[in-house]
Amino acid sequence: MLKVTNLTKSYGSLEVLKGISFEIKRGKVYGFLGQNGAGKTTTMNILTGLIDFNGGDIVYEDKDFKNDKRQILKKVGYLPQNPVFYGYMTGNEYLNFIGTLTNMSLPDIKKRTNELLEVVGLKDAGKRRLSGYSGGMKQRFGFAVSLFNKPELLFLDEPTSALDPEGRMEILDFINDLKNQGVTVFLSTHILNDIERVCDEVSIIKDGKIIVSAGLEELKNNYIQPIYDLEFENDCTKFKNILTNLNWVEDLQLNKNKLSVHVKNISLARSELLKLLVVESNPLMVFNLRKSTLEEIFLRLVNKDVLI
Ligand SMILES: Nc1ncnc2c1ncn2[C@@H]1O[C@H](COP(=O)(O)OP(=O)(O)OP(=O)(O)O)[C@@H](O)[C@H]1O
Numbered sequence: 320m321l322k323v324t325n326l327t328k329s330y331g332s333l334e335v336l337k338g339i340s341f342e343i344k345r346g347k348v349y350g351f352l353g354q355n356g357a358g359k360t361t362t363m364n365i366l367t368g369l370i371d372f373n374g375g376d377i378v379y380e381d382k383d384f385k386n387d388k389r390q391i392l393k394k395v396g397y398l399p400q401n402p403v404f405y406g407y408m409t410g411n412e413y414l415n416f417i418g419t420l421t422n423m424s425l426p427d428i429k430k431r432t433n434e435l436l437e438v439v440g441l442k443d444a445g446k447r448r449l450s451g452y453s454g455g456m457k458q459r460f461g462f463a464v465s466l467f468n469k470p471e472l473l474f475l476d477e478p479t480s481a482l483d484p485e486g487r488m489e490i491l492d493f494i495n496d497l498k499n500q501g502v503t504v505f506l507s508t509h510i511l512n513d514i515e516r517v518c519d520e521v522s523i524i525k526d527g528k529i530i531v532s533a534g535l536e537e538l539k540n541n542y543i544q545p546i547y548d549l550e551f552e553n554d555c556t557k558f559k560n561i562l563t564n565l566n567w568v569e570d571l572q573l574n575k576n577k578l579s580v581h582v583k584n585i586s587l588a589r590s591e592l593l594k595l596l597v598v599e600s601n602p603l604m605v606f607n608l609r610k611s612t613l614e615e616i617f618l619r620l621v622n623k624d625v626l627i
Pocket residue numbers: 330333335353354355356357358359360361362400509
């Protein structure tokens with residue numbers, strides 16, 4: 320649906336996007352994952368026509384963004400990271416105002432406004448001023464605004480970051496509903512849980528470069544790592560030191576009596592770890608083998624120069 324090739328963007332001498340490439344497939348929810356300052360908002364602002372880019376190609380269903388930008392943007396919706404509305408307007412008035420920007424007829428604008436307020440659960444609040452909306456209401460209202468033109472492709476820049484767990488769940492359910500209606504979604508976030516709940520595909524962006532692009536399952540399967548969680552009766556710094564620099568250990572995380580051993584080679588770890596534990600004087604209370612979570616996979620990929 321949307322193909323981005325070698326996209327670059329600089330602010331003065333600061334190179335923010337260093338040639339990123341990815342493809343968004345129709346009907347999928349695409350997760351764009353990265354730490355603060357990685358370049359997520361910049362990418363979204365470019366793809367929604369708000370800012371220019373320096374190099375590379377953006378193609379939307381055989382149309383080149385450089386030549387057909389206006390036509391392409393008619394099919395695109397955007398919920399920015401920090402949406403700003405005119406607080407003195409009511410929800411109704413604001414949506415009507417958005418409608419007048421889309422060249423719709425007045426009856427159609429009114430119909431769409433009511434429809435959208437219903438969808439985002441703000442029907443009663445439509446008569447209230449936007450300045451009086453809570454954070455969660457503002458976020459849901461932002462959705463209504465971004466959906467006004469019935470977009471085929473919706474960009475959501477960290478739509479859940481500012482919300483409490485309940486508000487987040489609401490938004491995630493909403494994204495799933497949109498997907499079921501055939502809307503393609505491009506979602507940036509740094510919340511791994513959200514990615515696991517709604518995304519089909521994921522790209523991880525780091526310092527303006529994409530370091531991994533994969534299906535969610537593929538990402539988990541390829542980058543998953545066995546981790547032993549151990550808990551001792553006493554502080555286990557000494558045991559940690561014994562494991563440091565062993566060739567089957569990739570990483571060690573110590574928290575007083577608890578030690579997580581991230582394993583590079585599971586068959587070696589199985590026999591070697593047990594041998595070491597047998598002769599350890601600090602009594603072992605918990606011994607548990609588990610798979611790394613998506614969060615641990617992400618941190619490992621972002622913080623280490625893992626070869627991909
Ligand atoms: N208008 C601007 N002028 C100069 N530098 C900018 C501008 N906008 C963004 N940057 C820089 O570009 C880099 C990427 O910023 P961007 O907002 O795209 O990151 P992000 O991944 O969205 O981060 P966050 O998770 O904090 O929202 C940062 O180093 C930022 O300081």
